[in-house]
Amino acid sequence: MLSFDTATFVTDLLDALVRIPSVNPELVPGAAGEAEIARHLATVCERLGMRVSVEEAAPGRPNVVAVLPGTDPARGRTLLLNGHTDTVGTAGMDAPFVPRREGDRLYGRGANDMKAGLAAMIGAVAALRAANVTPRGDVMLAFVADEEYLSVGTEALAKTHRADAAIITEPSRLALCIAHKGFVWARVRTEGRAAHGSNYDAGLDAIAHMGRVLAALERLEADVFPRRAHPLVGRPSVHASAIEGGEGLSTYPPSCTLTLERRTLPGESEAAVRTELEEIFAVLSRQDPSFHASVELIGARAGLEVDPDADIVRAVDGAALEVIGERPAHVGMRAWCDAALLAERGIPTVIYGPSGAGGHSPGEYVELPSVVSCARVLEQTIRRFCGTVMPCAP
Numbered sequence: 001m002l003s004f005d006t007a008t009f010v011t012d013l014l015d016a017l018v019r020i021p022s023v024n025p026e027l028v029p030g031a032a033g034e035a036e037i038a039r040h041l042a043t044v045c046e047r048l049g050m051r052v053s054v055e056e057a058a059p060g061r062p063n064v065v066a067v068l069p070g071t072d073p074a075r076g077r078t079l080l081l082n083g084h085t086d087t088v089g090t091a092g093m094d095a096p097f098v099p100r101r102e103g104d105r106l107y108g109r110g111a112n113d114m115k116a117g118l119a120a121m122i123g124a125v126a127a128l129r130a131a132n133v134t135p136r137g138d139v140m141l142a143f144v145a146d147e148e149y150l151s152v153g154t155e156a157l158a159k160t161h162r163a164d165a166a167i168i169t170e171p172s173r174l175a176l177c178i179a180h181k182g183f184v185w186a187r188v189r190t191e192g193r194a195a196h197g198s199n200y201d202a203g204l205d206a207i208a209h210m211g212r213v214l215a216a217l218e219r220l221e222a223d224v225f226p227r228r229a230h231p232l233v234g235r236p237s238v239h240a241s242a243i244e245g246g247e248g249l250s251t252y253p254p255s256c257t258l259t260l261e262r263r264t265l266p267g268e269s270e271a272a273v274r275t276e277l278e279e280i281f282a283v284l285s286r287q288d289p290s291f292h293a294s295v296e297l298i299g300a301r302a303g304l305e306v307d308p309d310a311d312i313v314r315a316v317d318g319a320a321l322e323v324i325g326e327r328p329a330h331v332g333m334r335a336w337c338d339a340a341l342l343a344e345r346g347i348p349t350v351i352y353g354p355s356g357a358g359g360h361s362p363g364e365y366v367e368l369p370s371v372v373s374c375a376r377v378l379e380q381t382i383r384r385f386c387g388t389v390m391p392c393a394p
């Protein structure tokens with residue numbers, strides 16, 4: 001094992017992973033899904049001496065959980081490294097599963113989002129094994145299904161596994177993401193009164209009343225939200241998603257339904273979004289007692305915010321300083337990701353992964369040197385967070 005080279009290991013593994021189609025079958029009916037890539041990852045981890053279990057998050061949608069057992073779990077902490085195995089579809093790509101090298105770049109579906117992160121996770125453990133180092137605490141690698149659709153993989157994992165901290169190796173350009181936004185989906189309904197189009201004194205136009213709601217939402221966007229910016233993820237936002245109402249040209253519309261998405265700051269609750277909408281309705285019905293609206297919340301995911309002084313943040317910062325020569329920038333993401341599901345279960349979770357571009361588009365690529373740097377930083381992070389037994393300790 002003296003000849004172990006992290007760069008060769010992660011590059012070869014990434015190449016193999018891109019060759020295994022794992023398009024999410026919920027996004028593309030009939031697509032391969034995660035079963036074959038899960039088998040491959042399980043085999044690689046078994047060869048590294050890890051304890052591997054394949055756990056169905058949903059029928060035919062496996063998670064792989066591989067544990068490098070610690071030498072002294074009572075004194076060492078468990079670190080979870082988590083990455084999703086599914087990818088989006090391949091529309092517009094000629095040979096999506098044939099990795100193509102161009103200089104430092106490797107092109108292919110999933111190269112950046114996020115098979116590079118998976119290769120880096122395993123590369124970190126392989127480097128520890130090659131150095132004959134076993135940390136005190138457990139190292140747990142989770143390869144989860146379905147992040148690109150409903151995240152059933154991480155949801156199942158969070159219910160059944162514990163860790164003292166977690167890193168999701170989604171592409172982050174080697175910056176350390178410690179916050180992301182959440183979202184709330186809502187259905188708003190205005191009530192009107194059906195009447196013949198000539199009967200202006202009997203009809204009540206529910207669509208026009210929804211127009212008042214839309215105007216109020218635009219005022220939130222223009223006047224209120226810009227003043228509520230979060231230092232890492234920016235301001236909250238709201239937009240209309242779909243609208244429906246009306247029955248015929250000569251009928252006053254008796255109801256109108258608007259679905260909307262409100263992107264929330266870390267810490268903003270579903271209840272706060274409901275209150276925000278109900279306050280709009282209250283103002284509108286004071287202005288016009290014939291205005292009636294109600295709201296139903298139909299989905300939500302919380303945002304993420306990790307204490308910048310958390311041990312996991314310090315561990316990654318220190319590891320990157322050692323490996324790369326500088327601490328990573330602390331950043332936030334606008335988009336939601338699986339990290340919040342782990343944080344909700346009390347596991348401090350950050351996102352740290354390689355550099356690339358073109359995720360979810362035909363030109364997807366990852367920068368190979370960043371994958372190697374990521375693996376090395378993860379290896380050092382494991383040593384710092386889980387603890388290592390010094391060979392010459394007294």
Ligand SMILES: [Zn+2]
Nearest residue numbers: 084113114170
């Ligand atoms: Zn991803």
